[in-house]
Amino acid sequence: MYRHCTFCSKDLGTNQVLEAFPVGRRLAFDAHQGRLWVVCPTCERWNLTPLEERWEAVEGCERHFREVEYHARKLGWGYAPLQSLPAHIRLALEMGAHEDQERAAAQGELARLGARWREGEEG
Numbered sequence: 001m002y003r004h005c006t007f008c009s010k011d012l013g014t015n016q017v018l019e020a021f022p023v024g025r026r027l028a029f030d031a032h033q034g035r036l037w038v039v040c041p042t043c044e045r046w047n048l049t050p051l052e053e054r055w056e057a058v059e060g061c062e063r064h065f066r067e068v069e070y071h072a073r074k075l076g077w078g079y080a081p082l083q084s085l086p087a088h089i090r091l092a093l094e095m096g097a098h099e100d101q102e103r104a105a106a107q108g109e110l111a112r113l114g115a116r117w118r119e120g121e122e123g
């Protein structure tokens with residue numbers, strides 16, 4: 001299991017939310033394709049995780065998002081100040097901020113994202 005960004009070699013951080021995949025403070029996942037990325041806190045690039053480490057972690061992500069959504073509805077949160085939330089919920093919301101990007105990827109826009117990455121690497 002890698003712990004450093006493949007682009008800038010900085011530490012990717014850790015999380016205590018996913019037992020199956022404790023690397024990375026910010027994760028993005030595509031449950032449909034079984035892909036999981038760790039978003040680098042330093043350079044913001046997405047590190048695709050090795051295939052053998054993904055499936056359980058992707059399932060964990062899905063479970064966690066559902067849990068957070070449930071709690072948020074139950075408590076009537078539209079938008080809550082992050083500091084007022086329990087630590088594991090806060091982390092999940094941080095991961096949830098990438099849901100739009102994930103949806104875009106699932107809709108076949110992954111190539112476009114990749115192109116943008118390559119531009120960033122060349123620039």
Ligand SMILES: [Zn+2]
Nearest residue numbers: 005008040043
């Ligand atoms: Zn990086």
